[in-house]
Amino acid sequence: MEKAIKNINAERIVVGILLNHPSWLIELNGLMKPEYFWAKGHRMLFYIVFKLLEEGVESIDSMAILARAEKIQKATDVINENGGIEYIEELRILSEDYKLDDLKMYAQDVTTASFKRDSLIMQENVAKQLVDNPDMTYSDVVMLLQEKQAGLVNRYSHSGGLKFLNDVFDVVWGEVESNWNERGYAGLPPKWELVRRFFTYLNGELIVIGARAKYGKSNFAINETHHLAVENNVPVGYFDTEMKTRTFLTRIVAIDSGVPAEMILNGTYRNDVDMIMQVEASKERVRKAPILHKYDAHWDKAKISHEAKLLKMRHNIGFLIWDYIKIKEVGSTGTKEHNELGNWTIFLKDLAGDLDIPVLTFAQLSPHERRLADSDKINRYCSTVAYLLPKSSEEISRDFGAENGGTDFLFVDYNRNGSTMSDPAKGVNFFYDRETLRMEQASYQVLVDEYQ
Template sequence: MSGDTLPHDIGAEQALLGCMLAFAGAVGDAVELVAADQFYRPAHQTVFDVLVDMFADGQPTGTVAVVAELAVRGLLAKVGGHDYLHTLEASATTAANTGHFARIVVDRATRRRLVEAGIAVQQLGLGPGTDADDLVDRAQAAVFAVSERRQNDTACTAADLLPDLLATLETPLDGLQGVRTGIAGLDALTQGMRPGQLWLIGARPSVGKSTLALGIAAHTTIRQKIPAAYFSLEMPAGDLMTRLLAAEAGVSLRSLQNHTLSDAEWERIAYRIGPIRQAPLTIDDATTMTVAEIRSKVRRAHQRDGLGLVVVDYVQLLAADGKSENRQQAVAAMSIGLNALAQDLGIVVIAVVQLNRGSEGRADRRPLSSDIRDSGQLEQDAFGIVLLHREDMHDATSARAGEVELIVDKNRGGLRDTTSAVFQGHYARIVDMPAEWSEKAV
């Protein structure tokens, strides 16, 4: 397909630049709506860039000043000379039409990118490649990029970043930021899980890692109203909902499973059913899933719902994307994929991980990040790691029965420390430790 047949509107580009040259306030309005690479004609991209630079420096942005700046930069002849700049100015109507022309420019740029994405998808389908899932993931990524409002260069200088940082520092924080776990001690250590971060929750079997992960998803969606997706490779969606209902309503998990609820339990369920029903939580219980498939599903959900949290329970049950020489390489690729998913979409990803038997050989049996099964890549890629330890799993007579230690063993954004909570298995939840328990533990 030739360049001239791609969607574009030269008249709208000229009118937009004309407004920016003729009306000083129009430059700021245009910058909010359009980027240089959305202009079809290269000369127009150059004029726009110079206008934005001059506006940012507080210089006049009239035609005479822009002509002089283009001449200094040796670009005047390349954009058509001063006569063309005056032609652009003459095409201006009123400042009020800046947004109208900007939207036309953005629309045509989006259409061009859609055509380009279609060509890229066609080439993927016709080209070499043995892994269809990977090709589908790459194709969806190409189409997803079209929906992004801008695709500017993400590189920034220190001078670019400082003004926003200083302005942010002047604004006091209103409590914790990002995704909260609902457990005060853990939130104090994490200070909220932020967009773009990959967190791991690890423990030996039956210690409570899925309970914690589901509790975080419930707290995020029910109390923070942040949309979340929970990918459960081990437990059916119905069982997860049963556990969530037990935790939220404070009713016996066994009573729910055996259908032997008392009248009082029915009342507690009735009280909590509304908030649970309204929670923006989706659960996917496909037993066989790859990271590519998860990324594909998350992209669609993020586009539709604006996801803030994704939980994968658990990583070692994921199927490998393509062929790997060994399981460690496969899990390493999964880790890289999940970390990229968090950063690309600006969401929190929590990956539940199984630990090996390393902790069982230590005197205190407390787990370490190095106990994560199958791959050191997970430990390396994670922004933070939370490990669970319950003393009563090893000593039924322990004075700390019912207590679960939440060990923040890695935290790039804050403290590494241990906090305690209460494991209420009969309610399928982990909750804050009462003050009297904390005093006894000391």
């Protein structure tokens, strides 16, 4: 009976769309599994597309499908029995005009048909048990039905079904322990020791740093990338709205080598033997670091989500930087700036949760501002809000000059996972070398004891 419940047309369209757009598979968020397909050929093609995507193949043609099939027992025979290359190309042509929304709709149709087939199989199994066990009581039958139905629903539920804490306790506690380290803090450490007393980068959490235009947002991000990826070998995904990869590479080599970025950019460092040696050594260190940098002047939320999921699938990134939240044409839509910032923080917090990694992003302050507009709304959705700010001449003098107390400071305004700071004119003092782009903790720190 279950054989009558199938949607071959939906299966054909789903496989065809994925042949044309394999990376769209990740947008199904686990909705589809190979066993949901009725036709063996479709089941095998779906599985091969998934494996090729996982292995980083960007363009999937018929030859790539057949080559990958050779690594799977009997896969080539299954594909050939279902039309071989000609059928693959037929599916591709059939679905070349379909969109992502079409994929989601037809994938749901395939899943529904599979769920119905399995429901009938479950009912047949229940009927057999009732016939084979005539002494079952009313309560036994109710229990049997509940168990079978719950098991079926959980198999098709993306969340895996609700479970008591006791059932997942050991697994979840293992996740807690995985954040521990011998230095006494959880999660990934910020570069600066004093900052770690206030926040670290925890999986699923969003950290927002506010700063004024052209004032250190990207350099803060690159310093953290260098610290995590180059010094600690953590795979970092860096999505950039302003710096092309050549600029990013110049800056991170400057941070690593201590050679001024301008001299690397124009090549004048080659007049100094010591600088040549420093840059060459840094090039090798940075080359080996697990950094995935991508520049795009036209990022949107869908593209960020898509690319981040690909990086997580293919390279298991442990940290994501979005540089940075830009609010465009706010007035034309009637949306206030703080609402748009709020929308971005919701999106990025959800993304951090979906990927189960920390996300660091930046927002631009207006000139002379020391807090984001309506920051209370942003605080609802992120884990930490801090501000990277220049010190006034009075503040520099108060902290015994730029050489001792630095020229900049980081103020932690809101923190769900740790302490905050009480005085918005004081924070962790930084010395920012604008030639080598290095941000270092200043030797003099205001009210360190108070922070403790």
